[in-house]
Amino acid sequence: MLSEADVVAAEDTRRLRRLTAELGIQLSGRVLSYFEGNERERTPELLAALREGQTVVVVTDAGMPSVSDPGYRLVAAAVDADVVVTAVPGPSAVLTALALSGLPVDRFTFEGFLPRKAGERGRRLGELKDEPRTMVFFEAPHRLTASLEAMAEAFGADRRTAVCRELTKTYEEVKRGRLDELVTWSSEGVRGEITVVVAGANPDKVMTADDLAREVAVDEEAGTPRKQAISDVAKRFNVPKRTVYDAVLAARNPG
Helix, strand or coil: CCCCCCEEEECCHHHHHHHHHHHCCCCCCEEEECCCCCHHHHHHHHHHHHHCCCCEEEECCCCCCCCCCCCHHHHHHHHHCCCCCCCCCCCCHHHHHHHHHCCCCCCEEEEEECCCCHHHHHHHHHHHCCCCCEEEEEECHHHHHHHHHHHHHHHCCCCEEEEEECCCCCCCEEEEEEHHHHHHHHCCCCCCCEEEEECCCCCCCCCCHHHHHHHHHHHHHCCCCHHHHHHHHHHHCCCCHHHHHHHHHHHHCCC
């Protein structure tokens, strides 16, 4: 795709040149920079090329375009313009970190970057303290310790976590442990691109009938048949299926 593209929009053109040189790929098309600072302004230019029938390839640094990387604006604009969009499988920090974390991956939620301000960060984590799914976050190395401390305060110091850095790259490292242990480890300084995977809330917590009915409703909205959703929720929260069924029945037929 890189050798045949009419335009290659790269988050970092220098890294693209290094990659293609190491792989022996000859670029025949135009190479343009396409990063957070110019994404909004450059998207119309790339869309114009697409409308002319050109092939535009978007590449980002060790990640998937659109997932906390440039690309979303162009994809949305291309879809609106009825231009064909596809993806060539590449590295995804979210899925790679999940696979390496050792934590449950049957259900997960991607939360992206936490707010930079301590108050806003604490509020966001407070909203997630009862989230039962495994959570994936991106974080900058200089904010890692502060974020882990905030997570320990919101989720509890013993919550299982994996900090993954430089995934798929030369100095890849995965550090697993309790949040308090990882706070101590990270305080010495961590470098590179960081992905943090945090276990969901304890599924053995006491769930009310309304809580159980709400979980079933969420699964149903996602396309799971009600019978299967009831079974899944019962297993997830370690309660009898009859209890979940009764909760759903009560929610649908108050009184």
